[in-house]
Amino acid sequence: MGHTNPNNSRFRFCPSCGKNSLEPDSIKSFKCGQCGFQFFLNCAAAAMAIILDHQNKILVTVRAKDPGKGTLDLPGGFAEPGESIDQALIREVKEELNLDIFDLEFFCSSANTYPYKSVVYPITDMAFTCKVTDFSQILPMDDVSGFRFIPVHDLTPGMFGMNSAQNVIKKFKKTYS
Template sequence: MEHHPLDSFKYCPKCGNNQFLVETFKSKKCSLCGFHYFYNPAAAVGVFVLNERGELLVGKRTFEPAKNTLDLPGGFVDFGENAETAAIREIEEETGLQLEVKQLEYLFSLPNEYIFSGFKVSTMDIFFKCIVSNGLVKGKDDISELKWVDIKSLDPSLFGLQSISQAVEMFMKSFQ
């Protein structure tokens, strides 16, 4: 049987009571103080960065999950950020490119789950596209190396995270 993320929460985070009981498939409620916790997906972003030749920027993941597999620039949305601001921040952190919100085009979103530190993380991955004129990039932060690739030659199975692989497949179809 698959381990549900809520199984790891044994005590109420508000009062410490050990009667922190399953209420629904996505929530637990404390029998003592009434605190109700909902397990919801974390917001994350991924960006299809294209250069003026129509090549896609892909990177190699530095860390688990899916270490050494291909990835798009992106990451988690921080507290107080919207998805666009997170996308711009992640692109700069991972590639050195500096963008403005007006350069981003929303594409679609996909749910994702992966194991991190032995814990199932559920995310809602929000995908954007942008075109950059400056192709000078350097892999930083969570990306060990970057390269520009022909979109038509991509193999989505080389992308280690399920939602990224699915997103690449969807994106490639728009170029056929």
């Protein structure tokens, strides 16, 4: 198959028949040896905001929780059921920083994994450039403990704790310069 299911030891009981017979079937699925039920762990959608202030400094956040607690990140988060990815990003930036973003433009996407409470989730991260008119009401909340504005040329991917943000910063620096 090429890739091992990263959750091969996490899921054992079938959600359909309840038997301890769920086995990894692929990198993203499990199959019950008793009833044949198949369970999929498909990609979750997440979005990140690339926001520049009026001095062309990029807005970065400090993660308040694991994974990556205390490291830099880009504002954003997961889409909830029934949300488009742009609606999710608008909501997440409001929840994390009390900012209203607009003029969202797709920048890039990246495959990622997100380890959370012993389960490894497959993620598709999407980054968008966004605008903010007024930064005066900025306030770190939710899963953000702080924020900074850093000149783009001073950013290095290693400053960020999550691979997805590192990849976005690498690509953004190439296109920005």
